[in-house]
Amino acid sequence: MRHVSRRAMLAGAALTAGLCRPAIAQGAPLKVGMMLPFSGTYAALGENIAAGFELLIAENDGKLGGRAVTLIRLDDESDPAKAPANVNRLTERDNVDVLLGTVHSGVVMALVQAAREKEIPLFIPNAGNVAATRDLCSPHVFRSSFSNWQPAYGMGRALAARGVKKAAWVTWDYAAGKESGEGFRDGLRDGGAEMTHLLTVPFPETNFQPVLAQISGLGVEAVGSFFAGGGAIQFVKDYAASGLRATIPLCGSGFLTEGVLKPQGAAAEGIQTALHYGDGLDNAKNVAFRTAFKAKTTRDADVYAVQGYDAGQMLAAGLTATKGDAAAAMAFAAAIRAARIDSPRGAFTLSASHNPIQTIWLREARDGQNKVIGIAAKDLADPGTGCKMAGA
Numbered sequence: 046m047r048h049v050s051r052r053a054m055l056a057g058a059a060l061t062a063g064l065c066r067p068a069i070a071q072g073a074p075l076k077v078g079m080m081l082p083f084s085g086t087y088a089a090l091g092e093n094i095a096a097g098f099e100l101l102i103a104e105n106d107g108k109l110g111g112r113a114v115t116l117i118r119l120d121d122e123s124d125p126a127k128a129p130a131n132v133n134r135l136t137e138r139d140n141v142d143v144l145l146g147t148v149h150s151g152v153v154m155a156l157v158q159a160a161r162e163k164e165i166p167l168f169i170p171n172a173g174n175v176a177a178t179r180d181l182c183s184p185h186v187f188r189s190s191f192s193n194w195q196p197a198y199g200m201g202r203a204l205a206a207r208g209v210k211k212a213a214w215v216t217w218d219y220a221a222g223k224e225s226g227e228g229f230r231d232g233l234r235d236g237g238a239e240m241t242h243l244l245t246v247p248f249p250e251t252n253f254q255p256v257l258a259q260i261s262g263l264g265v266e267a268v269g270s271f272f273a274g275g276g277a278i279q280f281v282k283d284y285a286a287s288g289l290r291a292t293i294p295l296c297g298s299g300f301l302t303e304g305v306l307k308p309q310g311a312a313a314e315g316i317q318t319a320l321h322y323g324d325g326l327d328n329a330k331n332v333a334f335r336t337a338f339k340a341k342t343t344r345d346a347d348v349y350a351v352q353g354y355d356a357g358q359m360l361a362a363g364l365t366a367t368k369g370d371a372a373a374a375m376a377f378a379a380a381i382r383a384a385r386i387d388s389p390r391g392a393f394t395l396s397a398s399h400n401p402i403q404t405i406w407l408r409e410a411r412d413g414q415n416k417v418i419g420i421a422a423k424d425l426a427d428p429g430t431g432c433k434m435a436g437a
């Protein structure tokens with residue numbers, strides 16, 4: 046009888062029963078399932094995240110942390126109803142080693158659930174859903190972007206510092222809009238001001254007339270807003286066309302004017318926003334990154350490109366420490382937690398629940414750029430305290 050080791054038998058049994066994913070084949074490329082919107086209102090955001098991630102891989106000869114990488118792209122359409130089936134395709138049919146995604150705060154929850162249940166590392170390159178790094182934090186979930194609370198908190202602080210006492214928040218009716226509104230409210234409150242109204246439009250609708258018609262009657266001195274992508278283009282144009290800007294300035298989380306200044310045109314001129322990135326940030330990494338991104342894509346880099354690139358840098362830190370084994374979960378996570386990510390936004394580290402601690406810049410849209418004009422909140426951490434991470 047041939048000798049079969051107990052380990053091999055156990056592994057075979059577990060595989061047959063579908064209980065575990067096969068161990069990394071020696072030398073096989075790491076499979077990254079890239080689930081992003083490549084259609085719909087957030088399509089341009091998904092494209093820039095993917096291009097940023099791919100740029101880092103190209104700069105490292107097709108590898109991250111010394112291991113070759115293959116990408117599997119999936120268009121999630123920013124549709125929460127399709128998210129569980131889409132994630133399942135990546136984890137069960139394509140057997141990916143790592144998940145990268147996504148933009149939309151509702152859609153990301155299916156990815157977070159899979160990462161937690163199947164113990165597959167997940168890198169979130171945008172979606173700010175606070176639960177991902179608060180109540181649902183996990184050793185397997187890492188965010189290279191922001192929590193929805195962070196940029197809006199910075200905007201609230203900046204408005205209050207300028208003497209605004211009452212402001213409203215206008216947004217889409219889903220997690221990102223609601224949670225950024227909470228950040229705005231907290232920022233205003235901490236500066237001695239008040240968020241008096243929250244007005245919403247269903248996602249991804251762009252009929253803003255019903256909310257715009259209410260604004261002049263609210264008695265507010267400013268309107269803050271979360272919209273992004275195609276919706277942000279329309280909202281900024283409609284706000285300008287309504288004539289409200291002369292009396293009630295528009296501001297927001299920086300996504301309002303990020304990557305969309307060209308189509309917004311004159312309607313965006315002078316709008317102030319707060320974000321963890323801005324044009325003209327004067328550090329060597331940013332200058333090199335913007336040049337390389339433009340050369341690769343012919344587009345200008347934006348925050349989404351940065352977040353994709355940095356998700357790659359975080360993954361590379363984990364792979365370097367584990368010699369390419371993303372399934373060595375505890376060593377992989379420990380290395381990413383200890384890493385200082387040399388980002389085009391400025392270097393950052395992660396909080397205990399794996400969300401970036403980062404400076405929120407105050408920017409003003411001028412001549413087609415979101416120019417940094419000050420600091421809205423320095424080294425800002427998401428305030429979540431609910432994270433009790435086993436093994437962290």
Ligand code: PHB
Nearest residue numbers: 149150172173221273300
């Ligand atoms: C989100 O849904 O979390 C989201 C979407 C687009 C952004 C920012 C946040 O630009």
